[in-house]
Amino acid sequence: MAPVIVGVADIKNRSTKVEDAKEPAQLMLEAINLALQDASSSDARQLKSSIDSVDVVHTWTWPYADLPGLLSDKLGVQPRHKFYTEIGGNQPAKLLDEAAIRISSGECKAAVITGGEALASLNSCVKHKKLPPPGWTEPAQTVESVFSPTSRRLTRDDIGGIHSTGAPIHVYPMYENGYRAHKKQSIKENHEESAQLYGQFSQVAAQNQYAWNHGKPAGTAEAIGTVSEKNRMICFPYPLLMNAFNTVNLAAACIITSTEHAKKLGIPESKWIYPRSGAGEKDSDRFWERANYYSSPAISWSIDQCLRTSGLTKEDIDVYDFYSCFPIVPKLACEHLGLSITSPSKPITVLGGLTSFGGAGNNYSMHAITEITRKLRNGKGRNGLILANGGVLSYQHAVCLSTQPNSSGAYPDNRALKIPNKLIPQISAGAEGEAVIETYTVQFSRKGTPSIASVIGRLKANGHRFVANHGDPQTLTRLSSLTEEPIGKTGFVRPQKTEEGLTKNLFFFDSARL
Incomplete structure (x- = not known):
């Protein structure tokens, strides 16, 4: 059976007023209902009643105990398959692929995939000290602030976090x-x-x-x-x-079924996308x-x-x-x-x-x-x-x-395919000696001044890779240059013990400053 997308919809809540704050589940529900209407120009109830798969992309905005279950209850459906993803921007495409596989194999009849965020509304509620926002679903855990993927604390037990x-x-x-x-x-x-x-x-x-x-x-x-x-x-x-820029209120939904079921429901072929x-x-x-x-x-x-x-x-x-x-x-x-x-x-x-x-x-x-x-x-x-x-x-x-x-007929299942022979370089957690910069970045303060450089390099002696921070202000200045290309330049790296007893590498352009 060939899978087809028959209904799609997007929702945008542009208002950031506290009284207009809609939680992610509500935005997703609106998107699903609009996608059902999009699929059928007349009665969408038959398509809705045949939904037996609900996949939801992990939302950053709000911690739900069971978001797929909550949406299923609000839709009035009892799907055999319910799934809530891990965090990752790859997930919408992955969900579509996997839903198409289930449709093609006959495991399910009609699948919903959806996701959404209300970070703009949540941010407004935090500013107005309205947390939790009025009327939102009881959170599965304590919510103290707006989540941002770039403010997560780096763990101190790996090479990246140490630096x-x-x-x-x-x-x-x-x-x-x-x-x-x-x-x-x-x-x-x-x-x-x-x-x-x-x-x-x-x-x-x-x-x-x-x-x-x-x-x-x-x-x-x-x-x-x-x-x-x-x-x-x-x-x-x-x-x-x-x-x-993540401070938005946006949701979207997609409905997938088979060509056979779409025909049975009278969904026009002009709606079908394979x-x-x-x-x-x-x-x-x-x-x-x-x-x-x-x-x-x-x-x-x-x-x-x-x-x-x-x-x-x-x-x-x-x-x-x-x-x-x-x-x-x-x-x-x-x-x-x-x-x-x-x-x-x-x-x-x-x-x-x-x-x-x-x-x-x-x-x-x-x-x-x-x-x-x-x-x-x-x-x-x-x-x-x-x-x-x-x-x-x-x-x-x-x-x-x-x-x-x-053209091959069946929808392909590529989940078992993998990249062959992934090459992983040798890593030196504590590196010392002459080294070449492989890549780098410099983080800036809110005042616009360079604050910390991160360097990935290779030891000249054995080619091992290391991660380091800048070792002195002169190195930070050179790495912040708008004209000098640091990559490929030679410098020196040495390990240093932190207060926690962890090994942190420092990179210098001038060996005299080691």
């Missing part, structure tokens, strides 16, 4: 810097490329009615690239407007164990396997949406597919990125699924591909959508 490095704001910039050096771009050229890319993304978001920034003037490349008091540097080379295939993989959870910092094997592999098992080539794809929490993710996808980053021959976003469309927590790519579905229905292409990214360039999942079913 205060490992959050998204640290790791994605490391890849951008590594990519720049690999491509032999100057710092200025690379920064202008990122600004131009996000300027174009902002224009897309300005035209998308569900975008958080819809109706506002699109950001220009100049404004996005210019560091200022309002656009301060976060971690080099990304100022604020190149970081994901998931043709999906594939996902991950790179090492430990960012210091990655093969390099200028490519993502998981991105390349996921796209390639998805295309191959869809029976499509990259030339067949008319529209893409590449996850874009930071500029490096769409850059790596474009690099792999041979697309121009700033003047691609095909759209590489239908939403406008997590800065301009809105981060939507883990659920950003659900909105890409709904938007590409609408575009394909409206004749704006025959095939689309969505790349969903999670973690710190860790987890990837790609899905292909089409106006036609997979």
Whole structure:
């Protein structure tokens, strides 16, 4: 049985007034009901009564005891399959892929996938000391503040945490810097490329009615690239407007069934969009164990396997949406597919990125699924591909959508496929000696001054990799340069014991300062 998407919907609660605060479950429920209406121009009750699968993307906003169960109860359905995901921006594409597999195998009849955030409303309630917000579901645990993925405490029991490095704001910039050096771009050229890319993304978001920034003037490349008091540097080379913006109230839902059941319910074929295939993989959870910092094997592999098992080539794809929490993710996808980053021959976003469309927590790519579905229905292409990214360039999942079913007949199950021979370099937790910088980033204070540098390097003596912080102010200054390329430069590293008895590495450009 061929799976088909028959209903999609997006919800945006633009108000941030406390009295208008809707919890994530309410936004998701509204999205599901709209998706049911979208699937059928008449009576949606039959489709609703056949729902036997409810998958929910993990929400950052609120700790629910059983969100899939809560939504099922509010819908008045009793699904055999209920699932709440782990955290990760890859999850919407993964859920769609897995739901399509269940539909194809006959395990379920009609599946709902949904997700949503209400961080803008929650933030407003916190400011007005209305926590928990009035009328919201009883939380499964104590809620004291607004959750932000970039403020999670780094653990002190791993190499990254010891060096205060490992959050998204640290790791994605490391890849951008590594990519720049690999491509032999100057710092200025690379920064202008990122600004131009996000300027174009902002224009897309300005035209998308569900975008958080819809109706506002699109950001220009100049404004996005210019560091200022309002656009301060976060971690080099990304100022604020190149970081994901998560304080939004957005939800989306998608309904998948089989062609047979859709026919039985009288859902018009003009509503049908076929998931043709999906594939996902991950790179090492430990960012210091990655093969390099200028490519993502998981991105390349996921796209390639998805295309191959869809029976499509990259030339067949008319529209893409590449996850874009930071500029490096769409850059790596474009690099792999041979697309121009700033003047691609095909759209590489239908939403406008997590800065301009809105981060939507883990659920950003659900909105890409709904938007590409609408575009394909409206004749704006025959095939689309969505790349969903999670973690710190860790987890990837790609899905292909089409106006036609997979030519092979059955929907492929790629879950057992894995990247062969993942290479992990030797790591020196305590490193000492002459060393070469592999990549780096510098975190800036709110006052705009560099505060801490994070360096990934290789020991010249044995090629082992290490993580370090800057060892002296002079090294921090050089790593913060807008003109000097630090990657590939030689310096010196030595271990130092912290007050907790842990080993922390320090990197110096000048051996005399060791």
